[in-house]
Amino acid sequence: MRARATHDVSSLPTEVFGPANVTWWAALGGEVIEGFVLVLAVFAYFYLRYEAPDWPPLHTPLPSLRAPTINLALMALSIIPAWWAARSARAKNRWATFAGLTLHAILGTAILVMRYFECYALNVRWDTNAYGSVTWAILFSHGYMALFDIFDTAGLAILCLFLQPEERHYVDVTENSFFWYFVVATWVPLFLIVFLSPR
Amino acid sequence: MATTIGTDPLTLPPAIHDEDRKTLHETWEPERGFKGWVRAVNHKTVGKRYIVTALVFLLLGGLEAAALRMQLARPDNTLLGPDRYNQVFSMHGTTMMFLFAVPIMTAIGIYLVPLMIGTRNVAYPRLNALGYWTFLLGGVFLYTFFAMNSGPDAGWTSYTPLTGPQFANGKRIDVWAQLVTFTEIAALIAALEMVMTVLKMRAPGMTFRRLPLFVWAQFITAAMVMFAMPAVATGSIMLGADRLLATHFFNHAEGGDALLYQHLFWFFGHPEVYIIFLPALGMVSQIVGTFSRRPVFGYPVMVAALLTTGFIGFGLWVHHMFATSVHMLSQSFFTAASTMIAIPTGVQIFCWIATLWLGRPVWKTPLLFVAGFVVVFMIGGLSGVMLASVPFDAQAHDTYFVVAHLHYVLLGGALFPLFGAFYYWYPKVVGRLMSERLGKWHFWLLLIGVNVTFFPQHLLGLEGMTRRIYTYSEAMGWGPLNLVSTVGAVIIVAGMAMFAVNLLWSVRHGEDAGANPWGADTLEWLTTSPPPPYNFVDTPVVTSRDGLWAYDGEVPVVTGLHTDRPEVLVTSMMDTRPVYRHEMPEPTYAPLVMAVVIAGMLAAGIFTPWGVVVGTFAIVIPFYIWAWPDRGQHARNLREEKQRRAEPEMAS
Amino acid sequence: MRLRHHATIALLLWASSCVGYDHQSALDPAGPQAGSVHGLWYLMLGISAGVYVVVVAALLLVIRRRQAHPLEPDETRSRDREARAKRVVVIAGAVTVGVLFVVLLADLAVARGLTRLATSPALTIRVTGHQWWWDVEYEDSIPQRRVRLANEIHLPVGQPVLVKLQSHDVIHSFWVPNLAGKRDLIPGHHTETWIRADRPGVYRSQCAEFCGLQHAKMALYVVAEPRDQFDAWIARQRTPAVTPNDTLAIRGKGVLESGSCALCHTVTSTLARGLVGPNLTHVGSRLSLAAGTLPNTPGYLAGWIADPQTIKPGAQMPPNSLTPEDLRALVAYLSTLR
């Protein structure tokens, strides 16, 4: 058989932003998987709640709201540097991107620290009863996801600091922010379920 | 200027010179030695390893099965005591489901799908390698503990509370739960890989309407994995937490529920069957098409059937729990769904028979295995329809009837197609054909062995022999049928020995295959056997669903990819328009290092929660190594980006 | 194929002739539920066999067709044949749907029928699963009339009996294949099933959900007997344990009360009040020992008491190093507890 050139792709770009990029799809795939893990955790929550005569169980106080509310606000706030980092990355502005990432990483770390206090705000230990177990599990699975995004953010910030980012790194920055929006967005229903719905 | 695609001489357009070909070769050539071995990220290298490793687990799982059959061959046998028997049957199930069946289907996909869609590698090669290493270390982890008398001993389902902290002493169940985490990481990685490769890396012209059925099957399977695996991971992590951290997910006294575990497990466990079965259906479709010398009849129906199976597969899980007192209404729903899932599979079987009837079948070993698939699988499928019935399930559930059913389904529905696939694609992977003679011996011994082993078990089940019993008394009258079953197992072993000999012998002594020994239509047959590291000299353009059969002496190709770096073409999702050129990563240690850290974290995690905490932060190190750019490549990319930015300005 | 065929026929013949002492088969129904499932099974078997034969025959027909010249693409595609194939596949698909619908309707009809059959029970039995034996209690509004025994159920023939199920430790499953389908015993859940035996007999039941080391040796006998025999049996069970009158048995009672037995077992009207193991008040009247593992004879009983861990490794009964005389006395005493 003979080969006949029909498509010349030499003029195509080597990197693109957004859904055309395979990395974007990796982030989306990660979101689907992580999102489904959270859905299952919520399923377990309502399954146990449906079986329980009291929710929270007898002698277990309601969760406190101060730390969770502060953290919700922090999360809402953290969207701004994430968005700013992504915008600067699209404009290929190294230092603005770096600043956005650094702010994002700092806020993210603060959120994770607050997650520790949120666990306290549950007013129940994981090994007290099934209610405690499942609420801790929800907080942890979401926190774990956030932690890995913060690892990524910090890594990209370090990269921006020491190297001139390539185009693909700018693409990574936008996808990192894309994942963070997901982290924040999933927290809203989880917050409502864990902290408000027992009231 | 002449060069080749496959064995056929192919004249390349003037743009591609021999020089470029040489560069292409140098760029993609794998590194040599131990270093190259551990750093490999090529999908074919990883795929081959995956396949070989899964076959080793098949061997181990098979030996365990043989031990079980030996123990049950006669009443009151004392070959294996209850403690050992429980470990061995749990290891058998766990190995076959988690370490053989799912991984080998994935593995064949990893090897073949990029070839079949005309690209050079999978979408995320390093992640792919990480998946393999995690899977390997998971298997090593499980068998190390098994050797230490700490093999799981509560079945591959590991129901609580039998597996909870109170009733399961020691670390045996923790090992099981953690193995699930290992395989879940590997499977999710492979699934992500497969979905994104199929969505974004198909050759121009290979729209969804032209996608080979095997790729469709792999794609749908991977999508199913993304929803099924998290469920079992959730269940097994909760189980581990109950055991290690004293949580109460499954402790009814503190508000937990043992049935929650069963829901989570079977929400994964039932789709799992289809995760094994769908790729096998894809294999059957490719084999039937090729050996009927015509495209598979009813392509749109076939695709629809695969999709329907994928969807309904998630709506059946409760039929594993009928004996737990399920509400009447949901009983009816799950019965109906479980019955109706037979329709898409039935339709596919009809389409294959129609294809064979319309075409002119060539009865080579792969097609023989397809026939065996229909003959054996049908029995499992039909007994599956029976088990969908709540009243009948109440009798047959947890008896040898179910054991017979599941083995008919898995051996008939997955193993026969899998062996067909081995005979079919082996020449592509190795460059030599497997022996037809040994193949036929393998086929007949397996066909006879499977039926002799498992058919009597239907009767045993109805006569009251329950599952997972290590012995039975003579008065039960189960002895003779069990002996027959054990004889059948011996026949299976003989058949598998034929396969093993064939597999090894043909590596050196098999007949030379050439690029396309079967005259098949899909793209992998366009390139040499075995394929070069870059798969295709030029990315082919697809013009029809019939693939190679439609080319008519001339292959339209894509030009313009860099040959001095591992570059692949990314196309748009629906119309496969070329979008950009994506540079693939170079070989790297990062996946192996990351897998070792993950394995350390998981292994430590069964002893102390701090293992997981430390491990989580330790992952950062390989993660950053992974992401950090290579210095030379970095400089080059920056230079080129600068040039590109300068060019439009000059033009304007 | 032929080998399988012969084997199948031989096995079917063998199976139908197999009527031993240990009756544990779904193929030999003795109650309404097992009966209707038995009917459903033959319906489904018939339909399945028909479908199987047709599909495999079609496959074999195709196999017998002329083979192609290897490696030539098939150029003889005719529209006519394609259309015929399409018709056949569509019809086959429609038939499949139809057949499955029939099967589904039969399933649901049988399932509905079974729920309707449960009327007001003549008797309520509470069965508690333990690793690895069954605790059986006949409920009665008057506490003194309650009967407690282990690994054995007696029922009057022809009368529905409600079985309330619960588990003491892990999940077990209660299954008397000759009478009815199985139902799980799940800690924290109260499940129930009901059974009715339409002809007298001894039906064996075995735990059907894997429950650990001795899952294989956790059986229960269901004895269906005519009403008068049953009444006599239950009246006997309501009486306290007999007081021994020969010296050996008296000594045996002493062994039971002073040794380790009393810590776990109860024999009413003695000092043995343990609640860990099976109630032994009328152990002499039972069909089996160690949850259907051994026949109830003095020899097996002595062996079981002395060394249960060889017979049922992992069972919760410890070995007892009694002197031969004590053991003989204990067995003699237990044998009198009828």
Added chain:
Amino acid sequence: MSVRFMAISALPVALSLAGCKQENRDFREMPPAATPTEAIRVGELQPGGGPPFDSTVTKYADNAYAIGTGQRLYNQMNCVGCHFHGGGGIGPALMDEQWIYGSDPAQIFKTIVEGRPNGMPSFRNKLDNQQVWQLVAYVRSLSGLGGSTVSSAREDHMYLSPDLAIRSPEKPTRSAPRP
């Protein structure tokens, strides 16, 4: 090559020897010394050999099945009735560091077999030696003595503590001195 291969294959063997001990399940064995209580060391002087129970003690202390069975016996023999789930109530707590009659396995063995004043009954002739050793292993594991990798995290019962939700369900004190 062959040396490396041997080294690799020796590893599982070594591991299995180590692992067997923890996960082994001896259903039918007679522990040494039928009446070990008589052989408790009371002074420095000992006729012949070393302390007789060392092998027995470690064998049970590091064995998951022994501790699990001990846990079961603890419930079945109604130890729970007085000692509760280790926290103590009518009888002394078993989770803390204080041992009235000593934390040595042989001493606990003696306590169970012979009973103690103020309510602890004697289990002589009620439990066989293996069972007592299993109980000893479990009781010691309650206060963190013996292998932590072989004892379980919790049981399937209620962890009642009405007034305080943030609390640990009877966490053993791991700081108890090793004998």
